[in-house]
Amino acid sequence: MYWQKDIETAPREDLERLQLERLWHTVAMASGADFYRQRFSEAGFQPQSLRSLDDLRRIPFTTKEDLRSGFPYRFLCVGLEQCVRLHSSSGTTGRITVIFHTQGDIDNWTELLSRSMYATGMRTSDVFQNMMSYGLFTGGLGFHYGAERLGALVLPTAAGNSKRQIFFMKNLGTTVIHIIPSYALSLLNTFAGEGVDPKEDVALRIAFLGAEPHSEATRRKVEEAYGLEAFNSYGLSEMNGPGVAFECARKAGMHVWEDAYILEVIDPATGEPVPDGEEGELVFTNLTREGMPLLRYRSRDLASVYPEPCPCGRTHRRISRIKGRVDDMFIIKGVNVFPMQVEKALMEIPEVGNNFVIVLERNDRGDQITVKVEVNPASFTGDVRALTHLQERIRSRLRSEILVTPKVELLEPQSLPATEGKAVRVRDNREL
Ligand code: AMP
Ligand code: ZN
Numbered sequence: 001m002y003w004q005k006d007i008e009t010a011p012r013e014d015l016e017r018l019q020l021e022r023l024w025h026t027v028a029m030a031s032g033a034d035f036y037r038q039r040f041s042e043a044g045f046q047p048q049s050l051r052s053l054d055d056l057r058r059i060p061f062t063t064k065e066d067l068r069s070g071f072p073y074r075f076l077c078v079g080l081e082q083c084v085r086l087h088s089s090s091g092t093t094g095r096i097t098v099i100f101h102t103q104g105d106i107d108n109w110t111e112l113l114s115r116s117m118y119a120t121g122m123r124t125s126d127v128f129q130n131m132m133s134y135g136l137f138t139g140g141l142g143f144h145y146g147a148e149r150l151g152a153l154v155l156p157t158a159a160g161n162s163k164r165q166i167f168f169m170k171n172l173g174t175t176v177i178h179i180i181p182s183y184a185l186s187l188l189n190t191f192a193g194e195g196v197d198p199k200e201d202v203a204l205r206i207a208f209l210g211a212e213p214h215s216e217a218t219r220r221k222v223e224e225a226y227g228l229e230a231f232n233s234y235g236l237s238e239m240n241g242p243g244v245a246f247e248c249a250r251k252a253g254m255h256v257w258e259d260a261y262i263l264e265v266i267d268p269a270t271g272e273p274v275p276d277g278e279e280g281e282l283v284f285t286n287l288t289r290e291g292m293p294l295l296r297y298r299s300r301d302l303a304s305v306y307p308e309p310c311p312c313g314r315t316h317r318r319i320s321r322i323k324g325r326v327d328d329m330f331i332i333k334g335v336n337v338f339p340m341q342v343e344k345a346l347m348e349i350p351e352v353g354n355n356f357v358i359v360l361e362r363n364d365r366g367d368q369i370t371v372k373v374e375v376n377p378a379s380f381t382g383d384v385r386a387l388t389h390l391q392e393r394i395r396s397r398l399r400s401e402i403l404v405t406p407k408v409e410l411l412e413p414q415s416l417p418a419t420e421g422k423a424v425r426v427r428d429n430r431e432l
Contacts, residue, residue: 001312003115003150007259008314015258015315020053022287023262027059030293032077035070056262056285061271061296067097067238075292076100083291088136089237099237102291106145109240112257113146116246119255119314120206120231122176124151129174131183132211133159133421138241139211143178146243152176159183160420162190169202176206178233181214182423184222185354189414192377199227208233210242212422213324213340217347234322238297239284245319253306253318260288263317264296265305268326276307281326282319300325330360330426332369337402339425342371345401351379351390355416362430370407371398377413 002008010018027047030036040047043060050056067075076083083100101109122128128147134140140158147154157168159180165187168174179187184207191198198204204226209219210233219230234254235242244261245254256263265280266273274280282301286293302325306318324338331337339358346352353374361368373394375387387410395408 001119002314003118004111008115008119008316010259010315012315016053018259019262019287022259023053023056023285024050026285026287026289026293027295029077029290030295033075033292035066035074036077036295053262056264056296057273059295061283061298062294063298064094064097064238064300067294068095071095072098075294077293078102078291085141086136087138087141087237087241097238099240100291101240104290105240105288108260108288109142109243110145110149112240112243112260113142114150115257116233116243117143117146117150117152117176117208119246119248119312120208120229121249122147122150122152122206126152126175126206127155127173128152128176128178129155129157129165129168129172131157131159131165131177131179137421138235138237139178139180142235142241142243143208147176162187163194166191166194166196166202169204170196173203175203176208177204178208178210180211180420180422181209181218181222182212182355183418183420184209184226185218186418188225188354189418198225202226204228206231210234213322213328213338213343215340215344215347216321217344221347232321234301234319236284236299236301238294238299239286240289244284248310248312248314250310250312252310253320255310255314255316255318258316261285262287263305263319265303266298268298268300268302274304276305279304279320279323282322300327302326328426330428332360332367332402333404335403337369337404341401342398343425345397346371346373346394349390349394349397351376352394353377353380353413355414355418356425357416358426360426360428360430367430368407369404370409372409372411372416374411374413374416380413 031047082102084103085101088098130143132139205228207228207230209230222230231247233242235244245256247254262285264283268281282299284297285295302323303319324340353376355374357372359370391408399405
């Protein structure tokens with residue numbers, strides 16, 4: 001059941017003792033980096049004064065902006081000759097940020113991914129198709145090495161080329177896939193076009209869904225369409241990448257691997273901790289990184305902690321689904337909305353197809369929100385009354401979820417551009 005039983009099921013006191021030991025080491029290492037040396041001295045923080053895990057709060061947060069300003073070497077605490085790989089965030093806005101990894105870093109990260117995949121039931125007999133972009137993005141190589149170490153057969157098909165993906169699944173007996181949820185939905189169109197039934201004609205049994213926010217309704221839709229079990233996988237390149245938090249076979253929240261990361265949840269406005277169960281911004285501290293450890297890194301991702309122990313026996317705390325990034329939120333007619341709320345409402349309606357986009361505009365009547373929704377092929381009939389009825393149902397379902405009334409446009413299946421990477425759900429034309 002467990003990849004590393006001792007660590008995964010360690011009593012909390014032991015886990016916290018391990019965290020403290022690793023934190024001492026990490027903070028000592030970090031003080032060798034130009035950035036932290038300066039930060040510590042500005043904050044009057046002395047690494048040797050760290051006595052308990054609570055003392056971590058005396059260290060200031062590290063932000064994305066700090067990482068940008070420290071590009072490329074100011075966070076590095078080993079010589080470049082000790083580094084073996086560089087990864088970067090997939091972010092499309094702002095200046096690029098990079099993370100350097102030593103061989104030890106890659107090994108530790110790989111173990112976390114093997115552990116995560118093993119917890120869902122993946123085994124050496126599985127054939128694993130990794131449909132994520134390979135390269136600077138961490139979803140490709142991270143899972144690749146983890147699955148190899150687990151002992152599965154890895155097909156590094158990478159992102160895109162949908163027909164070839166299906167060809168491989170069908171002819172090489174793929175049983176496990178790693179896929180971006182929006183792509184999992186749009187790939188269904190290619191399955192239909194190829195006349196291949198994702199439930200009957202391929203042998204898939206597990207999917208890892210990650211890299212972007214997605215709702216429980218989307219998970220169910222993927223599970224039903226493909227006939228498999230889907231597990232939520234979370235990570236960010238600043239904390240290595242995937243393998244920060246992962247669902248176990250219980251599918252009830254994601255275990256944060258607390259031997260490798262210290263998790264804090266804070267109020268994004270005040271920086272103060274929020275109680276368990278309450279939503280806040282996730283803040284992570286590396287505990288096992290050699291090349292470039294980050295302390296109290298503000299992820300911008302919003303979620304909450306499930307404090308109850310998991311029936312699987314793992315003692316590492318679980319987090320909820322990620323609601324989105326603080327910066328994903330948009331404000332329309334004074335109401336705060338996350339794209340994930342729209343996604344959740346839409347995916348609960350069976351007639352809704354596999355893609356949608358939210359368009360924000362401003363005219364003389366103020367801000368307008370339009371949700372353009374592809375209709376499921378089976379429901380896209382010429383029956384105008386049925387379509388008008390569906391449009392009204394979508395509008396009222398959305399209104400009750402986001403508290404503003406959107407305009408709803410129904411579109412033919414496959415009329416919106418399909419994405420192979422993270423989906424861009426919002427087109428905000430208000431600034432133009
Ligand atoms: P990157 O730094 O390019 O690896 O992107 C990491 C970001 O992707 C995270 O900070 C999250 O905003 C998002 N992300 C990754 N996995 C998930 C997930 N399972 N659910 C929601 N968002 C995710
Ligand atoms: Zn569990």
